[in-house]
Amino acid sequence: MVETRNAGGPEQPGKRDFLKYVLSGGLVALVGSILYPILAYLKPPIQAEVAVSSVKAGKVDAMEKDSGQIVKFGSKPVILIKTANDELRAFSATCTHLDCTVQYKKEMGLIWCACHNGKYDLNGRNVSGPPPRPLDEYRVTVQGGEIMISKKS
Amino acid sequence: MNGRMKKAYDWVDERVHLEDLVKFMGKKYVPVHRHSIWYYFGGVSLFLFIIQVLTGILLLLYYKSGEELAFESIGYIMSKVQFGWLIRSIHSWAANLFILSSMVHMFSVYFEKSYRKPREITWLTGMLMFFLALAFGFSGYLLPWNELAYFATKVGTDIAGVVPIIGKPMMQFLRSGEEVSGATLSRFFGFHVAVFPGIFTVLLGIHLVLVQRQGMSEPIGMELHEGKPLKTMPFFPNFLLRDLLLWLIVLNLLAILAVFFPWELGKKADAFASAPAGIKPEWYFLFMFQTLKYIPGKMLFIDGEVFGIMIFGLAGLLWMLVPFWDLKSSRGQQNRLVNYLGLFAVFYIIILTIVGWLL
Numbered sequence: 006m007v008e009t010r011n012a013g014g015p016e017q018p019g020k021r022d023f024l025k026y027v028l029s030g031g032l033v034a035l036v037g038s039i040l041y042p043i044l045a046y047l048k049p050p051i052q053a054e055v056a057v058s059s060v061k062a063g064k065v066d067a068m069e070k071d072s073g074q075i076v077k078f079g080s081k082p083v084i085l086i087k088t089a090n091d092e093l094r095a096f097s098a099t100c101t102h103l104d105c106t107v108q109y110k111k112e113m114g115l116i117w118c119a120c121h122n123g124k125y126d127l128n129g130r131n132v133s134g135p136p137p138r139p140l141d142e143y144r145v146t147v148q149g150g151e152i153m154i155s156k157k158s
Numbered sequence: 159m160n161g162r163m164k165k166a167y168d169w170v171d172e173r174v175h176l177e178d179l180v181k182f183m184g185k186k187y188v189p190v191h192r193h194s195i196w197y198y199f200g201g202v203s204l205f206l207f208i209i210q211v212l213t214g215i216l217l218l219l220y221y222k223s224g225e226e227l228a229f230e231s232i233g234y235i236m237s238k239v240q241f242g243w244l245i246r247s248i249h250s251w252a253a254n255l256f257i258l259s260s261m262v263h264m265f266s267v268y269f270e271k272s273y274r275k276p277r278e279i280t281w282l283t284g285m286l287m288f289f290l291a292l293a294f295g296f297s298g299y300l301l302p303w304n305e306l307a308y309f310a311t312k313v314g315t316d317i318a319g320v321v322p323i324i325g326k327p328m329m330q331f332l333r334s335g336e337e338v339s340g341a342t343l344s345r346f347f348g349f350h351v352a353v354f355p356g357i358f359t360v361l362l363g364i365h366l367v368l369v370q371r372q373g374m375s376e377p378i379g380m381e382l383h384e385g386k387p388l389k390t391m392p393f394f395p396n397f398l399l400r401d402l403l404l405w406l407i408v409l410n411l412l413a414i415l416a417v418f419f420p421w422e423l424g425k426k427a428d429a430f431a432s433a434p435a436g437i438k439p440e441w442y443f444l445f446m447f448q449t450l451k452y453i454p455g456k457m458l459f460i461d462g463e464v465f466g467i468m469i470f471g472l473a474g475l476l477w478m479l480v481p482f483w484d485l486k487s488s489r490g491q492q493n494r495l496v497n498y499l500g501l502f503a504v505f506y507i508i509i510l511t512i513v514g515w516l517l
């Protein structure tokens with residue numbers, strides 16, 4: 006800042022400090038009032054998600070033994086598996102490592118994530134590779150030959 | 159200069175006094191020694207960046223961003239627009255060569271210790287441009303909205319999300335929400351074609367003005383050669399002509415790659431499909447990706463990925479700040495530690511990239 010001095014007059018430190026505070030306070034307020042709306046604008050609005058509690062996943066008979074498929078559960082993918090001994094299971098298909106979508110791997114009898122070779126057993130437990138947590142399990146029921154997947158409460 | 163050119167020059171000169179400018183541009187000398195070849199990679203990087211700007215602008219004439227439009231518009235560019243396949247292929251290939259040549263440039267500057275005082279700012283702007291180049295690559299990769307890009311972006315942004323404290327908001331900012339979606343695509347598009355080019359151009363300006371003003375550095379211990387100062391060659395026209403020749407070679411290489419190995423489009427992204435087997439990020443992220451595969455789920459009480467990211471983040475920061483902790487080089491002494499760290503980085507990157515490529 007430029008030093009200003011009253012020519013020959015007495016120093017007025019009180020007055021100068023006051024001006025300094027007003028000016029720098031004003032500057033902070035100015036910058037804040039410009040930055041705040043910008044930062045707030047950058048934050049995406051929260052989209053109201055349609056809460057889904059259960060979805061239909063097709064006929065039991067249409068699904069082969071020892072196979073898996075991805076089912077839309079609202080906006081999230083869920084993996085539905087029919088095991089070799091005819092049991093139905095469903096888990097969140099979102100890998101707990103870094104968010105890839107997992108798949109059923111017949112040869113290994115496992116749930117497999119292609120991104121970093123993460124493996125889960127058919128109970129959704131992380132058994133090898135980088136995934137730190139098991140997959141969330143969903144409830145599977147059959148009503149009149151139709152597979153229903155719902156959230157475990 | 160012929161008569162008309164001279165007249166035009168004089169007309170401008172009379173008004174803006176070009177004399178200083180011409181002197182400023184013309185005074186640079188390039189040292190000649192056995193490592194001189196490395197001086198060319200900065201220029202090659204510059205050339206490739208120019209190609210990216212030009213082909214990028216051409217792509218913009220037809221590219222449409224959006225979940226239902228992006229993939230289709232690139233299909234249109236490749237099949238309907240005359241030479242569209244070529245422009246896209248060049249943009250994709252030049253992106254890879256650009257990152258490769260920036261890497262070579264960065265490592266050569268590192269090993270020559272050209273970052274030492276007084277060129278710290280040049281190094282810093284260079285490093286920032288290098289990180290921006292990676293960001294260019296990452297954001298551009300999503301724009302075709304295909305399967306590989308979709309999962310690469312999911313993983314990449316999720317990695318940002320595991321950074322302690324600032325991670326979550328950063329991930330939401332990058333994804334424009336909780337999930338990778340059309341909103342993410344719009345955001346990446348904006349970064350790729352507006353935000354990054356703007357910032358890059360400013361950094362490039364500073365970088366080039368500094369190089370011009372400070373001249374080229376000479377490797378430590380080579381300032382004197384048998385008691386005589388190092389031989390130099392004038393930048394203009396000697397070095398520039400060699401530069402241009404090399405640019406021509408790079409352009410030909412690019413044309414060969416773009417024509418004989420046209421860039422593929424793949425399958426459209428589908429949020430309800432499993433990640434395909436053999437999925438890999440672009441080669442320049444491969445060494446980090448491969449490292450992530452080896453880190454177990456839990457390490458020292460923290461998630462493995464958090465650990466990995468903190469290590470890479472820290473290493474990147476140390477690398478960027480080398481002029482400030484390598485004080486020996488600034489004093490003109492050899493610093494072996496810097497060489498060993500650099501060699502370790504080079505070998506680590508090369509080996510993990512190859513392993514990641516083969517597995």
Ligand code: HEM
Pocket residue numbers: 207210211212213214215217218221232246249250252253254256257291292294295296297298299300301302350351355421
């Ligand atoms: C001002 C500069 C730039 C503009 C206007 C621009 C524009 C574009 C556009 C419109 C696309 C979508 C078309 C497509 O995917 O083929 C794209 C893709 C891409 N850009 Fe850029 N770009 C610029 C600079 C760069 C730079 C410096 C890089 C360096 C890494 C880069 C890397 C990429 C990549 C990797 C893709 C994906 C290519 C693909 O798979 O199709 N771009 N760019």
Ligand code: FES
Pocket residue numbers: 100101102103104105118119120121122123134135136313
């Ligand atoms: S995202 Fe599934 S293993 Fe990494």
